């Protein structure tokens with residue numbers, strides 16, 4: 001019960017307007033209020049935009065699963081595990 005998993009996705013036409021940041025702040029406040037002690041997520045290693053957002057919100061990378069995703073073009077992508085201690 002002390003762990004919460006979070007994810008966020010915004011329609012592309014609304015990227016870069018601060019909505020991802022606002023949603024993450026809202027989820028953090030909601031989680032704290034409901035007793036969570038840490039937030040956890042995973043993200044594709046090539047998703048620099050999302051990783052940048054998560055780092056600015058206080059998440060740190062704690063693990064990396066190689067070749068977690070097999071892409072349509074046959075290439076692989078790693079998965080990064082991140083955590084934010086509340």
Ligand SMILES: CC(C)(COP(=O)(O)OP(=O)(O)OC[C@H]1O[C@@H](n2cnc3c(N)ncnc32)[C@H](O)[C@@H]1OP(=O)(O)O)[C@@H](O)C(=O)NCCC(=O)NCCS
Pocket residue numbers: 007008009010011014015016017018019020021022042043044047048049050052053
């Ligand atoms: C990742 C995502 C949630 C970000 O949402 P958003 O509303 O665009 O985020 P914000 O506008 O709050 O912040 C975007 C930040 O990304 C940064 N950024 C923009 N382009 C970037 C790039 N190419 N590389 C790294 N960082 C970038 C900017 O610094 C911006 O911060 P700023 O507003 O302080 O300048 C959104 O792009 C999305 O829904 N993507 C598709 C789904 C997804 O990937 N979800 C995460 C899966 S784990």
